[in-house]
Amino acid sequence: MFEVSKAFAEEQDQKDILAPFREQFYFPQRNGKNATYFCGNSLGLQPKNVKAAxxxxxxxxxxxxxxxxxxxxxxxxxxxxxxxxxxxxxxxxxxxxxxxxxxxxxxxxxxxxxxxxxxxxxxxxxxxxxxxxxxxxxxxxxxxxxxxxxxxxxxxxxxxxxxxxxxxxxxxxxxxxxxxxxxxxxxxxxxxxxxxxxxxxxxxxxxxxxxxxxxxxxxxxxxxxxxxxxxxxxxxxxxxxxxxxxxxxxxxxxxxxxxxxxxxxxxxxxxxxxxxxxxxxxxxxxxxxxxxxxxxxxxxxxxxxxxxxxxxxxxxxxSAGMAALRDKSIKLTNYLEFLLKQIENINFEIITPKNCKERGAQLSLLFHDRGKDIQQKMTEAGLIVDWREPGVIRISPAPLYNSYGDVFHFYEIIANIDSNA
Missing domain, CATH: 3.40.640.10 (Type I PLP-dependent aspartate aminotransferase-like (Major domain))
Structure with a gap:
């Protein structure tokens, strides 16, 4: 169903009927580019229609x-x-x-x-x-x-x-x-x-x-x-x-x-x-x-x-509808889980339920060592994620503004983090 490739992520984004909503939000900037934002479970992004309102x-x-x-x-x-x-x-x-x-x-x-x-x-x-x-x-x-x-x-x-x-x-x-x-x-x-x-x-x-x-x-x-x-x-x-x-x-x-x-x-x-x-x-x-x-x-x-x-x-x-948002949320989070399971060089486990009916748009990654260092490296790479003591990084792909490309980019970053850092 899923593939470990940027081309696959781009193909899914092209098929995504909710993809246009991404353009309705402002993203934080990192080094002149949009940050990859997975912190909507703490604070959602600003919709562009707020200022006029x-x-x-x-x-x-x-x-x-x-x-x-x-x-x-x-x-x-x-x-x-x-x-x-x-x-x-x-x-x-x-x-x-x-x-x-x-x-x-x-x-x-x-x-x-x-x-x-x-x-x-x-x-x-x-x-x-x-x-x-x-x-x-x-x-x-x-x-x-x-x-x-x-x-x-x-x-x-x-x-x-x-x-x-x-x-x-x-x-x-x-x-x-x-x-x-x-x-x-x-x-x-x-x-x-x-x-x-x-x-x-x-x-x-x-x-x-x-x-x-x-x-x-x-x-x-x-x-x-x-x-x-x-x-x-x-x-x-x-x-x-x-x-x-x-x-x-x-x-x-x-x-x-x-x-x-x-x-x-x-x-x-x-x-x-x-x-x-x-x-x-x-x-x-x-x-x-x-x-x-x-x-x-x-x-x-x-x-x-x-x-x-x-x-x-x-x-x-x-405009989007909760049914469509939930459908995309399940697919995005499942895709994130699939990619995380390909990573072998970092010592962590997913503590969120495996059954998509028992979770929302969040995966909690429990790091058994060096979690804070890894979170810092994510930040330096332009990823905005959420750290919770004693060792959990929460990743939240919100379907209104996150994409399959965001998820794959996250995977590329974490997969290449030196676990001995």
């Missing part, structure tokens, strides 16, 4: 001032909806189940205020060992907020001895063993370190049968792997938009709340002006009346200038 909002602010809320080209009163609408296909949800707001960890705290309601019997949270630190910090402090001991309330599911990946049966076993005490399962949809994609549908089914609620951190999923949050009956999910969604550094985050919760105005939550029912918002009266949808979790006025880059990027996603 920002200029439009600056112009409307200049011309309209406060009247821009209803008189701008894109009226600011409804700005979050310009982003939530295209996200419906990406995350498999109704628009009423989505809210674009805040940042990931802020949204996680807001969701846990609503969905982590511990009782004397049900108070435990199950999460993956080695979750991204901000998730660990959020859960730890939420548990303490309820006067509980994190050592007792937090259960971590780990890879087995000598393994790198978490087995699904171990997740199910813990859920069954702790079925009477579990309040919440909170997992990263994709583990940031290994790139393991969890079976969110199966986990949600098993957790619900045990009487627990389920939430996911989709930072490495949204814009990477299509999901069906509504159909899978996930209770809530949160994500950032600066990785695969190319929303820019520190860009606005997002949240999903299943309609069974979103429509329940009595669902516990923290209130804010922008989450109040629009029909009564401007009466300026006491008494929080939340919207009967996910926007009822919004606190403050829409962050127009923190959403504009995401809005521009999502226009490209709508």
């Amino acid at each position: 920002i200029d439009q909002e600056l112009y409307d602010w200049q011309q309209c001032a406060v009247e821009g809320y209803w008189g701008a080209k894109n009226p600011w009163l409804y700005y979050q909806q310009y982003c939530s609408r295209p996200l419906t296909e990406i995350v498999g949800a109704g628009q009423d189940e989505l809210s674009v707001m805040n940042t990931l960890t802020v949204n996680l705290h807001l969701m846990m205020i609503s969905f982590y309601r511990p009782t004397k019997q049900r108070f435990k949270v199950l999460m993956e060992a080695g979750a991204f630190p901000s998730d660990q910090y959020a859960v730890e402090t939420q548990v303490k907020l309820h006067g509980l001991d994190p050592a007792e309330a937090i259960i971590e599911v780990s890879p087995r001895q000598g393994e790198h990946l978490i087995r699904e049966e171990d997740i199910f076993r813990i859920i069954e063993e702790e079925s009477s005490s579990l309040a919440l399962i909170l997992l990263g949809g994709i583990n940031y370190y290994t790139g393991q994609l969890f079976n969110m549908q199966s986990i949600t089914d098993v957790a619900h049968k045990a009487g627990a609620l389920v939430g996911f951190d989709l930072a490495h999923v949204v814009g990477n792997v299509p999901v069906k949050l509504h159909d899978w009956k996930v209770d809530f999910a949160v994500w950032c938009s600066y990785k695969y969604l190319n929303g820019g550094p520190g860009a606005v985050g997002g949240a999903f709340v299943h309609e069974k919760h979103a429509r329940n105005r009595n669902q516990q939550r923290l209130g804010g002006w922008w989450g109040n029912e629009e029909a009564t918002r401007f009466k300026m009266e006491k008494g929080f009346e939340p919207k009967g949808r996910a926007e009822g979790w919004q606190l403050s006025t829409a962050q127009v200038f923190n959403m504009v880059a995401l809005k521009a990027s999502l226009e490209l996603f709508e």
